[in-house]
Amino acid sequence: MNNPPANMGAIIKSVRQEMGLSLDKVAMRTGVSKAMLAQIERGESNPTVSTLWKISTGLRITFSRLLETTSTDYHVMPLADTPLVEEDEGRMILRNVFPFDPMTGIDYFHITLLPGCHYESPSHANVYEEYVLVTKGQLLLVIDEKEYLLLAGDSLRFKGDANHAYINPSDEETVFQNIMKYL
Incomplete structure (x- = not known):
């Protein structure tokens, strides 16, 4: 993945913690290794679309939640x-x-x-x-x-x-x- 949102790892970690899940449990739910999940959470790895879908499906969250940026203003985005x-x-x-x-x-x-x-x-x-x-x-x-x-x-x-x-x-x-x- 190129140009991932800077907060993607923080979003995954936040969702995981809200659900009370360890990295081991998330790895079991998603099929993504614990090491890869930890690297993504720390911003050290750029996941593929397939990996993001596995995480989204395993955590039962939307794909776009992983790509969220924080903005509440209306604006044109090229x-x-x-x-x-x-x-x-x-x-x-x-x-x-x-x-x-x-x-x-x-x-x-x-x-x-x-x-x-x-x-x-x-x-x-x-x-x-x-x-x-x-x-x-x-x-x-x-x-x-x-x-x-x-x-x-x-x-x-x-x-x-x-x-x-x-x-x-x-x-x-x-x-x-x-x-x-x-x-």
């Missing part, structure tokens, strides 16, 4: 200034445009897939539904082994706990919006 997470050797770029809001129960992500990207997403036990809208290029979305080819302007929704993969099958950049509705 996409380039939103926190970004890279996966699949930099071919997947995820930006949390609108972090989780308990009133709406959603996260809103802007995702770019470079040519050749094939990202296997872990199922999300804490996500009720995912909504995908392709705004540029084409996206091959594989859900429980069934393939859906989405072109710019196409959308699809599916259960968040389904196994799924995001694939850019073209030589062009793919951009899509992803909304997650939490349980």
